[in-house]
Amino acid sequence: MTFLKQLEKWDDTLCKMAADHGLDWFELAYETCDYYEMIGTMAYHGMPSHYAHWSYGKSFERNHLMYNTGQQGLPYELIINSDPSLAYLMEENPMYLQVLIMAHCIGHSDFFKNNVTFKHTHPENIILRMRNAKRYVDNLIEDPSIGVEAVERILDSAHALSMNVPKRYTPYVSQKDQRKRLVRDVKSGAYKDSSYTPDVNALPVKPEENILAFIADVSPNLEEWQRELILIVEEEAHYFMPQIRTKIMNEGWASYWHYRLMHELELGSDMHIPFLKTHNEVVRPHAGAINPYYVGFHMFRDIEERFGLEECFIARESLNDESFIRQYLTQELCEQLELFSYSLHKDEYKVDDVSDDQGWKNIREDLIKQVGGNSIPNIVVDNVDESNVLCLIHEHDGRDLELDYADAVCHHISNLWGDVVKLDTIIEDEPFEI
Numbered sequence: 001m002t003f004l005k006q007l008e009k010w011d012d013t014l015c016k017m018a019a020d021h022g023l024d025w026f027e028l029a030y031e032t033c034d035y036y037e038m039i040g041t042m043a044y045h046g047m048p049s050h051y052a053h054w055s056y057g058k059s060f061e062r063n064h065l066m067y068n069t070g071q072q073g074l075p076y077e078l079i080i081n082s083d084p085s086l087a088y089l090m091e092e093n094p095m096y097l098q099v100l101i102m103a104h105c106i107g108h109s110d111f112f113k114n115n116v117t118f119k120h121t122h123p124e125n126i127i128l129r130m131r132n133a134k135r136y137v138d139n140l141i142e143d144p145s146i147g148v149e150a151v152e153r154i155l156d157s158a159h160a161l162s163m164n165v166p167k168r169y170t171p172y173v174s175q176k177d178q179r180k181r182l183v184r185d186v187k188s189g190a191y192k193d194s195s196y197t198p199d200v201n202a203l204p205v206k207p208e209e210n211i212l213a214f215i216a217d218v219s220p221n222l223e224e225w226q227r228e229l230i231l232i233v234e235e236e237a238h239y240f241m242p243q244i245r246t247k248i249m250n251e252g253w254a255s256y257w258h259y260r261l262m263h264e265l266e267l268g269s270d271m272h273i274p275f276l277k278t279h280n281e282v283v284r285p286h287a288g289a290i291n292p293y294y295v296g297f298h299m300f301r302d303i304e305e306r307f308g309l310e311e312c313f314i315a316r317e318s319l320n321d322e323s324f325i326r327q328y329l330t331q332e333l334c335e336q337l338e339l340f341s342y343s344l345h346k347d348e349y350k351v352d353d354v355s356d357d358q359g360w361k362n363i364r365e366d367l368i369k370q371v372g373g374n375s376i377p378n379i380v381v382d383n384v385d386e387s388n389v390l391c392l393i394h395e396h397d398g399r400d401l402e403l404d405y406a407d408a409v410c411h412h413i414s415n416l417w418g419d420v421v422k423l424d425t426i427i428e429d430e431p432f433e434i
Contacts, residue, residue: 003091006095007030007089010099011102014099014106014265017265018257023106025109025113026082026084026109027083028102028105028106029086029087030088030102031088033089033090035092038078043056043059049130050134051136055159077089080126085105085108085109097278099262099271100258103257104257106261115249115250115318115320116318117245121238121242126239133232137151137155153415157413157415157416158234160412161412162212163237163373165210167241167372167373174217175205182205203384204384207381208380209379212237212416215413219418220388220418221419222418230416244372244373245322245372248299248325248371249315249324252296252300253296255279255283255293256296256297256312262275285337285338290370298337303315315327329367331357331360334355334363334364340354340355340359340363341366369397369399377401379392379393380392388420390414390419391422392423394425400427406425406434410423
């Protein structure tokens with residue numbers, strides 16, 4: 001039996017088993033590739049029609065060098081949130097690993113299709129949207145009046161801000177439309193019994209967390225093609241943000257199902273034993289960091305043991321990493337996973353809390369601060385003053401900004417805004433302005 005025929009046979013078997021368990025996924029479209037093609041696919045986030053940018057080439061060269069020198073491996077699987085779901089199988093993988101990957105991909109695709117965080121991503125046309133963006137960028141690069149340097153200058157700055165879109169998807173409403181609504185509300189008497197009457201001439205009308213969309217909307221210094229480039233990056237950021245917000249759940253759900261389906265296949269020892277070794281490598285704890293496969297897999301197993309499989313499906317549909325951990329991470333599970341928190345004190349790391357009666361809730365809160373995009377600073381546009389200075393505020397949550405990075409990002413914002421940018425934050429409990 002040929003390699004592709006074997007894959008088709010295993011795919012048919014896995015899909016039937018998964019359907020019997022109630023999984024509901026997008027149709028899966030597998031593409032086989034060698035290790036070199038996989039590195040290239042990784043650099044472009046798995047998107048077969050993504051626009052070009054120097055940073056993707058840099059990522060490719062780095063990963064290629066690291067792989068060839070034995071300093072890193074390659075991901076077992078790569079799948080994108082599309083309908084049908086496009087997944088990549090590396091030809092160098094042994095057959096037991098191909099079967100594991102296909103089972104894992106069924107779990108991912110089921111999660112993409114059913115989790116509420118992904119509802120706005122329109123997976124049915126994402127590849128077409130990416131292709132249209134690529135065509136637009138290519139045309140700008142080929143335009144002698146614009147060229148590659150001008151295009152990359154805008155993309156560099158937009159990429160630096162791409163994660164500062166609202167974590168919970170909210171369509172951006174133009175400042176013009178917001179002002180119309182506010183004027184209508186003021187005239188209708190909506191604020192007559194309030195001690196506060198909003199300024200209808202304020203810009204922004206209310207604090208705005210979607211910095212990219214705001215700049216594209218109102219910056220007086222951008223050409224139309226520059227606004228369009230910024231909005232391309234902003235739209236892509238909204239597509240990828242759900243994957244950031246559900247990394248633990250998504251990988252945990254896929255790992256839970258590859259483990260369950262692979263056991264139910266009743267494989268021979270020549271495939272089952274290497275599968276178990278690979279699975280244990282995937283879901284093992286990582287020193288000094290959180291392994292989302294490890295936490296997510298054991299949390300779904302714990303939910304099934306305590307509440308039944310139906311509760312797992314409810315969690316998969318309705319939660320994100322933050323709400324998932326807040327609702328289901330218990331002291332017993334913290335102890336089982338051997339979770340603890342630590343921090344740096346005078347150039348030395350010290351343990352702050354362990355999973356005992358007193359410390360496990362602190363560990364849970366510390367973990368929540370690190371997942372679901374919560375490590376991304378919350379920065380909002382507060383005001384555009386009379387001198388056209390763009391005034392930003394960092395919503396400080398006890399964690400100071402890294403000043404070198406903050407300064408570099410402010411330069412990128414200034415590049416897009418076309419004028420002075422000011423960022424107010426707190427450093428070591430004192431007001432600080434960049």
